[in-house]
C-alpha cells in the first residue's frame with residue numbers, strides 16, 4: 584500500500600509521515616518527486632499539485648487533501664478517482680479563534696486604543712452598541728458555522744452566505760446572487776471564508792465592496808484572489824472600508840514593497856489562521872484510506888465540478 588506525500592505548505596512533511604506510519608505501519612510512504620513506479624501508488628496526500636504529478640498512477644484509489652482548501656489541485660484530479668478535503672475540528676477552532684480575534688479587534692476599537700497608548704492618551708472611544716452588530720460570513724460551511732456560532736455567543740447578529748439555501752440556525756442564511764447584495768448591504772464586519780473556485784475568484788470587486796455600509800471592516804481568512812486587491816485598497820482609501828485584517832493576499836507571500844504592509848488600517852498575518860495539524864489530520868486521512876480500501880465513500884468528498 585503506497586502513499587505519495589506532497590504536503591508542502593500544509594503541515595510539516597516529517598510529522599505527517601511519522602503520524603501516518605504510527606497509525607498505519609503497513610503504509611509505504613514515498614516523497615514526491617522520488618516516487619518510484621507510479622503504478623504502485625494507491626494514495627496521494629497533497630496540498631498543491633505539480634505538472635505530471637498523477638501521470639502513470641494507474642492504481643490510484645484516492646487523493647487526500649492536506650488542507651481544507653483544494654484549489655491547489657482540484658483542476659488536475661484524474662477522472663474517476665475520488666478526492667477528500669481535510670475537515671479537522673482542530674483547524675476549525677483555530678480558524679474561528681483567529682476570526683473572532685479580528686472581529687473583536689475592530690468592534691472594540693483596538694486600533695484607536697493602540698494609537699492612544701502610543702501617545703499616552705486616556706480617552707474612551709464610543710463603544711456602547713445596544714443593538715447586536717452585524718457580521719456577514721461569505722462561505723458558511725464547516726469553518727464558517729463554527730466561527731458564526733462563537734460570534735453569535737458574543738452577541739453579534741450573524742448571517743452566513745452560501746451557494747445553496749442552508750439551515751444555519753441560530754445563524755441567518757442568505758444564498759445566491761440576490762442574497763449576496765443583501766448580505767453586503769448589512770455587514771458591518773464582512774468575513775471571507777469562501778473556497779477559491781472559478782465562481783468566487785475576483786468576486787469582491789469595487790462594485791460589491793461599494794455595497795458595504797460606510798466604514799465596514801473586511802476580514803479575509805480564505806484566499807487572497809477572492810478579492811480584487813487594488814479594489815480593496817481603493818475601498819480603504821475612500822473610507823468605504825474602515826479597516827481590513829488579511830491572513831491571505833494576492834500574491835503570497837505579499838512582496839516586501841507592497842503598500843498594504845504599511846497601511847495603519849490593515850493588519851496582515853502570513854496565512855496562519857488555521858494551519859494544518861498533522862497529528863489530528865493524520866487520523867482523518869487514515870480513516871479515508873481505510874474507507875477507500877474497503878470500497879466505502881470518503882468523508883468530505885471534493886466535488887470537482889463545483890471546485891470545492
Ligand code: NAP
Pocket residue numbers: 651652653670674678721722723724725726727744745746747748749759776777778779780782783804805806830831854855856857858891
Ligand atoms: P466548506 O465547508 O466547503 O464551505 C464552503 C462554503 O462556501 C459553503 O457554505 C459553500 O456553500 C460556500 N460557497 C462555495 N462556493 C460558493 C459560491 N459560488 N457562492 C456562495 N457560496 C459559496 O469549506 P471550509 O472547510 O469552511 O473552508 C473554507 C475555506 O477556508 C477553504 O476553502 C480554504 O480556502 C480556507 N482556509 C484557510 C485557512 C487559513 O489558514 N487561512 C485554513 C483552512 C481553510 P454551500 O454550503 O451551499 O455548499
